[in-house]
Amino acid sequence: MATTRQVARQRRHRRRLVLGAAAALTAAGVLAYLVMALLPGHKVDAGPAAASPLVTTQPKAAGTAGTASPSATPSPSSSPSASGSASPKTTATPKAAKSPSKGAQKSSRGSTTPPSAGRIRPHTLYQGVATAYQAGAGDGACLFGPSPDMMIAAMNTTDYETSRACGAYVLVRAANGKSVTVRITNECPLPCAPGQIDLSQQAFAELADLKVGRLPITWSLVSPSSLGTMSIRYKTGSSAYWCGIQVVGHRNPVVRLEVSTGNGWRQLPRTSFNYFISADGNGCGKAIRVTDIYGEQLTVSGLAVLPNVLQSTRVQFARH
Template sequence: MKATHSTTQHYKQRTRWLPISAVAALLVVAGLTAVLAMGSPSPHKADAGISATGIGATASGATETMSSPPSATPTPAHQTPGDKTPGGKTPGNAAATSQTSAAPAPVHSSSQNAPASSLAGRIQPGVAYQGVATEYSAADGNGACLFGPSGDMMIAAMNELDYQDSEACGAHILVRAANGATVTVLITNECPYPCAPGQLDLSQQAFAKIADPRAGRIPITWQLVSPAAGSAISIRYKVGSSQYWCGIQVIGERNPVARLEVSTGSGWQQLSRSSYNYFLSPSGTGCGRAIRITDIYGQQVTTAAFPVEPDVIQPAQVQFAQH
């Protein structure tokens, strides 16, 4: 408020001295009485014209409108892959700087081929994300998604945030390196902290498709894809399932699964998805009955009723359409 104070004092000084000169001139022409009748500029009017309150409001308004531009979405922090823990999860280097971004940074979006879906989780169709790719020894390909051993080692572990409690399981991801090389991987595993949002931990075999394995980590862009080829969806009941409790897993889906429902005889009941990639019926409702599966695009396929045979892969003879 220093500027406000000095400006007001300046006007007060002018108001105090100008009337003296005016009175001297007017006394010569018409006398003291006439001059007093005409009056001089009021110091209160001068102050009111640019009062401390008025200037203060202007300064305050200027301050309020001069805000900093919004910061750009932070890109995933560089991480160094570390040793893998039992159970399929692949932690990065705990000494690495963690990423504070709440989401993978989008590079561009397109709604021409795959519009964003309200049923999708953090990974939206038609959006390309940027991050880094690291590599790990995937052994037989089994991981946190509990799909079991994989015959195709083009697989990857998704960072914990984008993995979103197993919602990324079964997603097909097209990965592109800065050199233009690409590889499509299936998400079968989770890469917890310090894997950053946007980061993918590729199997060593998949990493070698896009970069020299000695690089260890490279910048990438990646996006969800719907592959053209693929076998039918299969269903598997979890170990311990019965008519009183069951867990149901979807295997081989072309597009990520958004919802699973079981027939109750009088309608459909939606089951909740566990963090270990099974849809659970705690009371046994629908166990052994027909199953209705919805993908992130809203497509629905319905299977026949399957017997509750724990840990047995049962082909369902249905598949989602390509997007």
């Protein structure tokens, strides 16, 4: 029989054999792992790691223009929706050469920005009815003052859109083939319906006899060719602490007016009487940037806060 010492020696020997075999298997596994890792195209799971968010960089969209529907014709009781029509055509305008200075005034033409959608859009035909009113000297809700000619009209309240239609030139056509181009200087309140235009009696007479009363028409926005530069007017009561700013004589409808501040450009809210208001005076007397319905921006600086004085500029929106 084996002694206790011999049994203990045999156990230690078996333990060494087991440990040696385990070490050999481990080494073989590691070697195989390394060989597999070195094989081309083979991915090795490195175990759990911190997740990283997926970041996708998209290039800036080029300033290309959309194409409007050639003949979107809403009914008199409806209006074009922001999603129902294609964007009107916008054309990038290069910066104009500087004109000789006139006092401290400076004017410049900037690049275009996407136009904001409104009820009256370029390249869109509208249906409605024409009526007539006594326009007097041609002044109206837009507060432009007396008109140099009487080819003017009042836009129905819906399409007037808080004075956004002010200054727009509209080509009005009657079923008899006659047409007239008018400038919107006034608002026609209810019961004037969407699509309706209240023409001055002089403008209505270009289409039909005044006795007709109501005349079915179609109309669309136009951009006249013979037009001088636009002007800026500060409202009566304006100062460095409060001011109202109005654009006069613009070729295309104005959709936005901004003033320069110490922190960049500030957009001013528009009133129904066609002035953009800075209630706290911030930006009054500073540079003014005006954007038309096509997205073109014109910047004018060096104008003093002169209440109720029409100050001319040297810029005008491009024709479309």
